[in-house]
Amino acid sequence: MNKEEKEKSMPQGTLLESWIKASTDFWKSTASMWPAPFGGISPVPGEAGKEGGDKSTADSWEMFPEIWQALFNLINKPVTGEFHPVSSLPEWMLKASQSLWSRYLLFQKQSMEGEEKVSTGELEGFANLSQKMTKAWLEMYEKEFGQILNMPQLGLTRVYQERVNQTIEKFTQFQRSLTEFVQFLLIPMEKTYLAVQAEIKNLEEQGKETLKDSKSYYQLWIRKLEGNYMALLKSAEYTEKLGETMKALHDYRVVRMQFLMDVLQDLPIPTNKDMDELYKDLYLLKKRVKELEKKVKSYER
Amino acid sequence: MKDEKQVNLSDMMDPFKMAGNLIFAGLAGDTAKLYDYLRDARNVLLSPMKTDIATTPYEVVYEEDRVKLKYYKPDTEPRLKHPFLIVYAQINRETMLDLQPGKSVVETFLRAGLDFYMIDWGYPTRKDRYLTLDDNINGYMDNIVDFILEKHNISSLHLMGICQGGTFSVVYTALHPEKIKNLVTTVTPTNFDTDANPLTIWARSLNPDELVETYGNIPGDIMNLGFLLLNPARLMIDKYVGFLENVNNFDFVENFVRMERWIFDSPDLSAETFREFITNFYKKNLLIKNELEVGGKKVDLKKITMPVLNIYAKYDHLVPPAMCDQFIGKIGSKDKEDLCLDTGHIGIYVSSKTQKEFGPKIIRWLLERDDVVKKATQKPAAKKPVAKQSQAKAKAPGK
Numbered sequence: 001m002n003k004e005e006k007e008k009s010m011p012q013g014t015l016l017e018s019w020i021k022a023s024t025d026f027w028k029s030t031a032s033m034w035p036a037p038f039g040g041i042s043p044v045p046g047e048a049g050k051e052g053g054d055k056s057t058a059d060s061w062e063m064f065p066e067i068w069q070a071l072f073n074l075i076n077k078p079v080t081g082e083f084h085p086v087s088s089l090p091e092w093m094l095k096a097s098q099s100l101w102s103r104y105l106l107f108q109k110q111s112m113e114g115e116e117k118v119s120t121g122e123l124e125g126f127a128n129l130s131q132k133m134t135k136a137w138l139e140m141y142e143k144e145f146g147q148i149l150n151m152p153q154l155g156l157t158r159v160y161q162e163r164v165n166q167t168i169e170k171f172t173q174f175q176r177s178l179t180e181f182v183q184f185l186l187i188p189m190e191k192t193y194l195a196v197q198a199e200i201k202n203l204e205e206q207g208k209e210t211l212k213d214s215k216s217y218y219q220l221w222i223r224k225l226e227g228n229y230m231a232l233l234k235s236a237e238y239t240e241k242l243g244e245t246m247k248a249l250h251d252y253r254v255v256r257m258q259f260l261m262d263v264l265q266d267l268p269i270p271t272n273k274d275m276d277e278l279y280k281d282l283y284l285l286k287k288r289v290k291e292l293e294k295k296v297k298s299y300e301r
Numbered sequence: 302m303k304d305e306k307q308v309n310l311s312d313m314m315d316p317f318k319m320a321g322n323l324i325f326a327g328l329a330g331d332t333a334k335l336y337d338y339l340r341d342a343r344n345v346l347l348s349p350m351k352t353d354i355a356t357t358p359y360e361v362v363y364e365e366d367r368v369k370l371k372y373y374k375p376d377t378e379p380r381l382k383h384p385f386l387i388v389y390a391q392i393n394r395e396t397m398l399d400l401q402p403g404k405s406v407v408e409t410f411l412r413a414g415l416d417f418y419m420i421d422w423g424y425p426t427r428k429d430r431y432l433t434l435d436d437n438i439n440g441y442m443d444n445i446v447d448f449i450l451e452k453h454n455i456s457s458l459h460l461m462g463i464c465q466g467g468t469f470s471v472v473y474t475a476l477h478p479e480k481i482k483n484l485v486t487t488v489t490p491t492n493f494d495t496d497a498n499p500l501t502i503w504a505r506s507l508n509p510d511e512l513v514e515t516y517g518n519i520p521g522d523i524m525n526l527g528f529l530l531l532n533p534a535r536l537m538i539d540k541y542v543g544f545l546e547n548v549n550n551f552d553f554v555e556n557f558v559r560m561e562r563w564i565f566d567s568p569d570l571s572a573e574t575f576r577e578f579i580t581n582f583y584k585k586n587l588l589i590k591n592e593l594e595v596g597g598k599k600v601d602l603k604k605i606t607m608p609v610l611n612i613y614a615k616y617d618h619l620v621p622p623a624m625c626d627q628f629i630g631k632i633g634s635k636d637k638e639d640l641c642l643d644t645g646h647i648g649i650y651v652s653s654k655t656q657k658e659f660g661p662k663i664i665r666w667l668l669e670r671d672d673v674v675k676k677a678t679q680k681p682a683a684k685k686p687v688a689k690q691s692q693a694k695a696k697a698p699g700k
Contacts, residue, residue: 218542226532253515
């Protein structure tokens with residue numbers, strides 16, 4: 001669909017257009033009502049309420065709706081001089097939302113496929129299924145939200161904004177690792193289930209009596225579960241996954257601590273960094289005193 | 302009607318459901334039985350219990366920072382001529398040796414007429430994060446040993462180390478062999494180059510620097526979680542299924558609660574000590590290779606020439622025999638013995654079966670080697686303020 005077709009298909013005078021127009025009118029009328037900003041209080045003493053008392057400020061107030069309009073003009077193209085092309089604004093928004101929706105629908109589709117397999121008995125493994133769903137979600141996150149959080153920040157508050165973004169980003173990464181780790185821990189459960197089912201089926205096929213009571217089932221289950229956990233816990237994959245999770249936890253806690261220290265700096269509360277410096281001094285001093293006392297003691301002998 | 306033998310798919314994936322079925326399925330057929338079970342369980346859980354641990358009286362005779370030295374004295378005349386010091390690990394608490402009446406190593410030793418000292422490492426706080434192995438071994442431990450030797454006016458003592466405290470004791474003995482008369486190591490890891498235990502595999506892949514940066518001191522809960530993950534099926538499921546099966550048994554519940562109180566009473570581990578322990582022991586295995594240095598001094602296992610008794614447990618999931626059984630071959634002693642008991646890491650101290658083996662063996666072994674008493678050659682400094690401070694306790698200098 002080209003732009004002209006789209007403009008035709010878009011109803012003129014949409015809700016958004018009305019809202020933008022209304023807000024622009026509001027600011028224009030507000031600016032004209034106030035001879036000086038802040039309800040007539042002029043920054044120049046003695047001139048409060050005087051007509052044209054602070055013309056430069058009043059001008060800047062009047063300029064505000066124009067800036068407001070220019071902002072929308074920048075977003076929407078082509079710029080025609082009139083406050084007209086609001087109809088193309090949804091195109092900009094549409095692109096973003098389309099991308100998000102497509103990712104979300106893909107995620108939904110994968111989830112549905114997985115659930116269908118379980119319901120039809122076509123079970124390929126709970127853990128695998130769960131891993132696939134997590135992977136789909138993460139793909140969506142990394143290609144959309146994750147990129148926004150990693151955008152470079154500008155200006156005076158750059159450092160602080162980056163820390164907030166990093167905290168969100170690292171928290172998500174940690175949650176991702178933790179989810180994968182927990183999924184890994186569920187593998188022996190699934191394996192044990194399959195193994196116990198197979199064993200019972202085997203006994204039945206051989207015409208042997210199956211286990212007598214719940215206790216026997218439980219004993220069989222727990223024994224197999226223990227074996228499966230042992231195999232998993234000693235595997236290189238588990239160690240790798242554990243390492244990844246610990247690393248993600250570390251990264252998250254480090255940025256979270258930096259963020260909290262920014263907050264604490266404005267409060268009369270010492271940070272861990274402040275206290276650690278103090279503790280180190282105390283530790284070194286005590287060590288020195290103890291060494292000296294030992295020396296004195298040995299001289300006394 | 303659902304057949305009890307039928308196994309439900311969702312139940313098999315849900316351990317709690319599975320456990321519930323196990324407990325109640327057998328009882329469901331008999332309403333009266335089920336009622337009795339629930340009534341007894343309720344009565345047990347609501348009745349007052351004695352779940353205090355470490356109730357044997359002791360005296361705190363020395364304190365340095367958060368570290369305390371406990372002194373246990375028997376009712377009868379002490380039989381040992383040399384003082385006897387027990388060093389527990391910094392992971393979990395020394396209260397395990399006195400968990401409950403009838404299953405207490407402390408009680409066994411006292412009944413046999415042994416007086417002894419035991420280090421209580423306390424609960425490290427953030428200010429303790431810079432404490433190194435050197436501070437623990439050549440600092441606190443050495444100060445405590447000196448205090449005891451001065452108090453008894455003697456040149457050496459018997460040393461017994463438990464788990465990580467055993468590793469500390471081995472290092473201490475190699476660095477200060479002249480102060481140790483006999484060494485007993487129990488479930489003491491000295492060789493870390495083994496895959497017999499998932500813990501060694503994980504620890505080798507750990508980045509201790511990151512963990513220390515993340516947490517400072519390593520929280521006891523994190524370490525406990527790691528220990529539970531060594532065998533989740535038994536430690537996180539089966540154990541509590543056993544509890545539910547016996548929840549109507551007062552003695553069982555009381556002992557179970559005592560054990561739970563001990564297990565999850567875990568002090569944090571000082572950051573630098575953790576970093577060094579993981580790096581030098583688990584990752585580099587320096588101790589058994591005779592390449593370890595503590596406080597700038599080489600830890601030479603060949604310098605351990607006094608009698609050594611090394612006890613470990615066959616079914617230990619934390620310190621398996623492979624982590625203990627090389628030690629004896631690496632030391633310089635001629636009088637040395639390995640003893641492997643048919644139990645687990647904690648069972649060695651608390652199981653009824655090993656109560657008859659573990660404690661009595663140590664008592665016999667020590668008494669047989671407690672012969673010649675050498676007086677301290679130097680004038681003891683204990684006549685100074687340390688001894689005068691109090692009958693109950695002396696404070697270390699620099700406190």
